[in-house]
Amino acid sequence: MCQLAQSSQAAPTNVGRIHSVVSPFRARVRRALAAGLGTAAVAALAPLGLAQPAAAATTPICTSAKNPALAARLSRDIASALRGRYDTYALSVWDQRTGVSCALHSSWHFDSASVVKATIMGAVLRRAEDEHRYLDSFEVSNLRTMIENSDNQSATNLWDNLGMAELNHFLRLVGMTNTHLGEGGYWGLTQITAHDEMRLLDAFTDRTDVLSPAGKAYALGLMGHVESDQRWGTPYGTPAGVAAHNKNGWLPRASLGWRVHSIGVFTSKTKDYRMVVLTDNQSTMGYGITTIERVALAVHDDLGRYNAPRAAAQTAPQLTPAAPSGTAGDGSAPYGTVKQ
DSSP states (O other): OOSOOOOTTOOOOTTOOEEOSSOHHHHHHHHHHHTTOOHHHHHHHTTTOSOOOOOOOSSOSEEOSSOHHHHHHHHHHHHHHHTTOOSEEEEEEEETTTOOEEEESTTOOEEOGGGHHHHHHHHHHHHHHHTTOOOOHHHHHHHHHHHHSOOHHHHHHHHHHHHHHHHHHHHHHHTOTTOBOOGGGOGGGOEEOHHHHHHHHHHTTTOSSSSOHHHHHHHHHHHTTOOGGGOOSTTTTOOTTOEEEEEEEEEEOSSSBEEEEEEEEEEOSSOEEEEEEEEEOBSSHHHHHHHHHHHHHHHIIIIITTTSOOOOOOOOOOSOTTSOOOSSOOOSSOSSOEEO
């Protein structure tokens, strides 16, 4: 992993103000108001600086006009997977073949950590297509190390090379209207939602208006070859014969503990589904991984094995053995406050 990630295009610092880029408490206020809490309840969060346990969903997590029974089963299984988890989480699932769609807290904002590297990749690929050219050697080398090795310097190189205008153009094209790029060059503090991350995965798969078939295959090819210690999260429990393509993020900060995220696309001759699970407010990386993998196991068992023999019952997963066990995080943003 390279040094702490900050773009060389950081905003001038002569004002001398120091604060968190997109205050975590402001993000919590947005989440609380979106959940229907009153201002008094929101104010009560201020001294704690921590999210409260998510309330039980009042509507089904998953729906499908084509396969309502499957959607109901997956709703129950996801709810069971999350029962008792104290971290903050959001998810989105879409299965092109069965028509099952799931969403839970999908409009809540999280610091992106290294998950934003998939967005950077998409913007690079789209720019090359807009300019009717192949990727150049600079783009090829930095894309590979950014996605396969989660290299931060490569992400900074591409972020700076694209510029904010090009990145925002890509966000508008994809329809990621609730994604806000990290300020001051801190791309790891980009604010993301599960809903928008699902739109990004759609752009890498079924949509035809963002990337060409070659561009989509290139993106999935890189995500399908991430190094072995980054194959935790959404790939957990992937059925045999189904290819997993993922990008993860894992970042601790002084407030809200660890941010642990995983996005993934899962394909075979008969399967085409994807999932996003975003988490924060946990004391260890391992706890976040387990939250994600409990959801992933339910999704793979219900969607990945749909119309196939059911797998034997499995116990709730613990920390994936291949997952990074250190506490340094992915280095995508500072631990404390940052200058703008």
